[in-house]
Amino acid sequence: MAVRIVLQQADLDRALTRIAHEILESNRGADGLVLLGIPTRGVVLAERLAAIVGRIAATEIPSGALDVTMYRDDLGRNPVRAPQPTAVPEGGIDGKTVVLVDDVLYSGRTIRAAFDALADLGRARAVRLAVLVDRGHREFPIRADFVGKNLPSSARERINVRLAEIDGDDAVTIDGRDD
Amino acid sequence: MRESHLITGATLPNGERADILVQNGLIAKVGTVTDAAGATVVDGDGLIALPGLVDLHTHLREPGYEQSETVLTGTQAAAAGGFTAVFAMANTFPVADTAGVVEQEASLGRAAGYATVQPIGAVTVGLKGAELAELGAMARSRANVRVFSDDGFCVSDPLLMRRALEYVKAFDGVIAQHAQEPRLTEGAQMNEGALSGELGLTGWPAVAEESIIARDVLLAEHVGSRLHVCHVSTAGSVEVIRWAKARGIDVTAEVTPHHLLLTEDLVAGYDPRFKVNPPLRRTEDVQALRAALADGTIDIVATDHAPHPVEAKESEWDAAANGMVGLESALAVVHAAVVETGLMGWADVARVLSEAPARIGRLRGHGGALVAGSPAELTLYDPSAASAFDLDRLAGRSTNSPYLGRTLPGAVVATFHSGYPTYLDGVLRPADEVAQRAAEAREDAHG
Amino acid sequence: MRHLLSTRDLERPEAIGLLDVAEDMAAVQEREVKKLPTLRGKTVVNLFFEDSTRTRISFEAAAKRLSADVINFSAKGSSVSKGESLKDTAQTLQAMGADGVVIRHHASGAPQTLATSGWIDAGVVNAGDGTHEHPTQALLDAFTLRRRLHGRASRGRGLDGTRVVIVGDILHSRVARSNVWLLTTLGAEVELVGPPTLMPVDTSAWPARIGYDLDAALDEVPDAVMMLRIQAERMHAAYFPNSREYARIWGLDDARFDRLPPTTMVMHPGPMNRGLEIAARAADSPQSTVREQVANGVSVRMAALYLLLSGERGES
């Protein structure tokens, strides 16, 4: 089984910085931005993005966590999943532009569940989606607004996002499964 | 001329190998038999030959509870378990507290022909513990009752117990006491101890049994009577009985097969198959009971065969009935508990499952040694037929056996009652054939 | 988790995991939209053979907030008390397609019988069986303790070193049993106090100290005192002379309550006999967790239902 490194730390930093600029551009500034990461790695990415956006815009960008476990449509097909905490930044999401942040965009089911979860928390003015990697194979009509890297892959391959806060180092790798 | 049987090369309780010729209702010869022309040969190689087993404690349920068992099905279970005589407990409906009921039971047993049915009479009217039943009338009836018991209930009133013990001396009777202090066991569900506290089941303390036995042996001593203690279940009871016997008190005692093998740990899954009165006890109790049986403190093994319909056991623990069927499994369980463990030999088994119960119950024609001229009541047991005990081994109407699925070390192969087989090659003989043989045997005896 | 029958067989990580899920559920209870779609399409039956409005309502709220369909089957006064067996009832529920059965029964072990009999495929939650266990009550007690002690930092934590005194009728208390196993699994030290007549005869294997002197136990300044309800019928069975003497010796009266520091929690599974096992002042004080216990009950039961019913079937 071959493990290939797709993004190294510097690539990852560059990708996030680019996404941060794109977010500011599309939002026409930092006003009303809230970044919500989807656990586990999406939360770390949202924190990093919020810091970068904040640095560029010279303001504090709120970030938090949005767990979608209890909104998934595939709970009954898998072993029980432990939910993760949801943390909405002070000020809530009403009237805000919420940027959902996840590490890998795949079938789109997680994001679909995130829409339901978000709706139960309030009424955002707009919802955007930022992902580090888009690997294709969508099962829902969902598209990311901000993508770090498009990575066409086969369903047999596994994309691994490693983040220093959780995994000790930054990298995106792909396991070629030739079995 | 009735069919005769030649059992070849069986092992007698004393360990000797012998052929046994069964002819005209008697054991015609034991030893080397060469002149047995016309006899049906039963290969006894590797089998233990025992005198027909006698159960002093069987619940046949008829009359009144025929959905659980009848005299016919209960004696079929007896035959499948190697028993040739059963003492039928009095808790039927109507209760066996009059001459009429006990005579009816005995005659149903004779007609069925699978085993001798010796009725036990109730001590008190309706088992209510208030007034004495007509003990004398039952003793003088054709059922010839010698054992009296309110089993299922304890004769807890000390004065009534004293009177009963005294009264039955007139006809050499014995009171078989179900020792259970009722106030100490209100709502009781299992042995009281660490496990009952954990499972939240109301405790059934050992002292509720031991205190009644202590009282009763002292009463028996005081009035000079014979006392029999049913289903002893605790180490403390063993100590009391040992003390009483050492003192010369005329007391005998029984233990059930299940109290020799099973412990309260089985209750932990709340499976009502293991719900029984008295309850399963601790490992220490099982050890003490085995030792007591081996040293003679406990005289006999009695099954307390207690059939119940399926629905009585398919429920939550509290609502389930007490009791287990035990006739079919008794010999194999005794084998596992005291023979395999080296505590007793086959001669001892013959004593505790045949000779002593017949003697305590004053039952003639059963319990004798396997010698020429004695009535042909005998059992063949295969001690090396270890197998999982399953539904096929149950011959009665109910299936509430705690041993289903458990491996037992041997199996009954054949049972001969009044000289004819009731169970042969591991199969029950048909009811019409057995009834016919029984009728022929009676004619021979009277002719 | 296939069933929740007792706290005896809960491993520490499993117990902490359940309490953590309950934290998530509690967070949902603080939102405006208190409902989750998680158990949409699942059917939960509340099968109550014994009256307990509070417990039934708590489970009902929990199931409804997870979007399950709830059927209340009060077996008391129905055909069940007229001889229909647990088995027949179970088969009825099976035919109705119950995914989860919450059972309250007067017989110890009835939930286990239901879960292991093969009569029904549903996940079974024990909502109190006889004098055996009441696992969700113990879980909500542990949840309440953990929240009071650790607040927002509760997740992932046990109750290591927490000292809890449970007072009263230990012998007949399913709450006490479930708490002894659970709290000690979570690392707490438990002392049981009450009259000797209301203690099981042999507690040598219990991971708890046994005492008869409430004052001595309070002198050690426990983190929590849990007062158990005294049933009126115990008085008529010679467990103790009368309620006056019980209250004097084993009740949390004003004098005993005043000796406790404000950090000691006062717990009660309810319903309370004010003036018997607990004085009104203690029950209504800020130290009392009684009202939190009720609210936390819903969160803990949501967590239990989630863990039992959300995953694929047949997994253990």
Ligand SMILES: [Zn+2]
């Ligand atoms: Zn009995």
